[in-house]
Amino acid sequence: xxxxxxxxxxxxxxxxxxxxxxxxxxxxxxxxxxxxxxxxxxxxxxxxxxxxxxxxxxxxxxxxxxxxxxxxxxxxxxxxxxxxxxxxxxxxxxxxxxxxxxxxxxxxxxxxxxxxxxxxxxxxxxxxxxxxxxxxxxxxxxxxxxxxxxxxxxxxxxxxxxxxxxxxxxxxxxxxxxxxxxxxxxxxxxxxxxxxxxxxxxxxxxxxxxxxxxxxxxxxxxxxxxxxxxxxxxxxxxxxxxxxxxxxxxxxxxxxxxxxxxxxxxxxxxxxxxxxxxxxxxxxxxxxxxxxxxxxxxxxxxxxxxxxxxxxxxxxxxxxxxxxxxxxxxxxxxxxxxxxxxxxxxxxxxxxxxxxxxxxxxxxxxxxxxxxxxxxxxxxxxxxxxxxxxxxxxxxxxxxxxxxxxxxxx
Numbered sequence: 437x438x439x440x441x442x443x444x445x446x447x448x449x450x451x452x453x454x455x456x457x458x459x460x461x462x463x464x465x466x467x468x469x470x471x472x473x474x475x476x477x478x479x480x481x482x483x484x485x486x487x488x489x490x491x492x493x494x495x496x497x498x499x500x501x502x503x504x505x506x507x508x509x510x511x512x513x514x515x516x517x518x519x520x521x522x523x524x525x526x527x528x529x530x531x532x533x534x535x536x537x538x539x540x541x542x543x544x545x546x547x548x549x550x551x552x553x554x555x556x557x558x559x560x561x562x563x564x565x566x567x568x569x570x571x572x573x574x575x576x577x578x579x580x581x582x583x584x585x586x587x588x589x590x591x592x593x594x595x596x597x598x599x600x601x602x603x604x605x606x607x608x609x610x611x612x613x614x615x616x617x618x619x620x621x622x623x624x625x626x627x628x629x630x631x632x633x634x635x636x637x638x639x640x641x642x643x644x645x646x647x648x649x650x651x652x653x654x655x656x657x658x659x660x661x662x663x664x665x666x667x668x669x670x671x672x673x674x675x676x677x678x679x680x681x682x683x684x685x686x687x688x689x690x691x692x693x694x695x696x697x698x699x700x701x702x703x704x705x706x707x708x709x710x711x712x713x714x715x716x717x718x719x720x721x722x723x724x725x726x727x728x729x730x731x732x733x734x735x736x737x738x739x740x741x742x743x744x745x746x747x748x749x750x751x752x753x754x755x756x757x758x759x760x761x762x763x764x765x766x767x768x769x770x771x772x773x774x775x776x777x778x779x780x781x782x783x784x785x786x787x788x789x790x791x792x793x794x795x796x797x798x799x800x801x802x803x804x805x806x807x808x809x810x811x812x813x814x815x816x817x818x819x820x821x822x823x824x825x826x827x828x829x830x831x832x833x834x835x836x837x838x839x840x841x842x843x844x845x846x
Contacts, residue, residue, distance in 0.1 A: 456640045460561045463634065463642070464846075467557045470635035474553055477546035484539040491532035495521045502699075510702035512716060517697040521728060524689035534679040541672040547665035553633065555841035559834060560630045565647045566830035567626065571619050573822050574612060580815065581609040604812060647829050650836040652772055661761040663844035670754040677747035684739040691728035697721060765842045772835035779832050782825040790821040 458466065468474065502515035585605040631640050661667065698721040706714045714720075730736055793814055801811040840846070 456636070456638050457643050458640060459643050460558060460648075463561055463630065463640075464554055464557050466636070467553055467634050468550065471553055471633060472635050474546070474549050475635075477542070477549040481539065481542040481546055484535070484542045488532065488535040488539055491535050492528055493531075494523065507699070507701050508703040513700050513702050514716075515697060515699035517695060519693065519695035519724075522692045522694070524686060524691060526686045526689060527683070530679065530683040530686040534676065534683050537672065537676045537679045541669065541676055544665055544669040544672050548669050551665050551841060551844055551846060554846045555837060557630070557633050558837050560626055560633065561642060561644075562647055562830065562833050562837065564623065564626050564630065564642050565644060566826060567619060567623050568642075569646065569826050569829075570823065571616070571623065573819070573826065574616050574619055577815075577819055578609070578612045578616060581605065581612050585609050604808065608812070647833050650772070650776070650832045652769070652776070652836070660765045661758070661842050661844070664761055664842060665844055667754065667758060667761065670750070670757055674747060674750045674754060677743055677750050681740055681743040681747065684736065684743055688730055688733060688736045688740075690730070693724075693726040693728055695724040695726075697724070761842055765839060768835055768839045768842060772832060772839065775828055775831040775835055779825070779828040782821070782828055786821050787825055790818050794818045 498517075498519040498521075500515075500517045500519070502513075502517075504513065505511055506513040506515055627640065630642075631637075634640060698719055700716050700718065701714050701720055702716055704714050706712060706718055797806065797811050797814040800806040801808070
């Protein structure tokens, strides 16, 4: 019974562990749902949307009471007054325009965060695929050199070879095992990075087994990075400075003040005849309207001029980023082409020749036509070629991902 309870308890944990085996597409989807940085950007959008509702804010209403000898000898005179200051109507429109622009900026910042997140997830995922393929290659080399060590030991024991061959084989096998340990460490590092990007605490693994083929997208040098959300974000910053300048200009206009008062005038005549005299129950009321004028306008105009400079700075920053992103995209294209040419060389020439070389070397070594030194050298050449091929595939795919990131394509 206890065993059955234990099994039932472990089933959810096993299901959770299995659910974290991810394709690249699922990893991206999970990151978009769980990443804390993206959630923070979304919360910022909600904040500015709610702040946009404050565009109609007016100052607090001023309510006053005066009591005592305010108008006559009577000690219980009183005066109630309500006063409200209202910004000039254009202020509300300028304030709303600024709040809407800030909301749009937060939306574009979220898009920037999402673009970077998708790129990083795919980048790390492809790196894990590369490391897994390298691991398979190293394990294959481990098997080869383990057999080489066994063969060299046997040849040494039967007197067919010298100790040098056995030592060299064992030394190379130890190097391979060390490479395997380093590869395992790299896999753990990038797995932890992927887990952090996904925003989860449970272990993750990848289900794909090979780096996807890369394709060079259609290139339009003048429009390649136009859709990059970073540029839209900076454009929005230019718009915000313009809206802020308009708000400063609107603030120069006078505020409108309206008020109402209600008071007693104990002891004063209530009409032209002079009698009777007013008591506390007699009330006198009125209204007041006024303007709050900016007497010293220098500081207010200085804010407008300062915002003009801020707008100029934001525009120049946008122009600089357009130049930098376009340059980075063009470099990424050249990097892609260079790596693709290297990959094609491996696929068409180097790999087939290497496979043939290794096959013939093994036969020749077993038949005694070549010695361990030549066989050893050929094995090293084969390992280097295969590693170069895997690296070229990884670099081509990474270049494609980088171009997609710069162009704002997810």
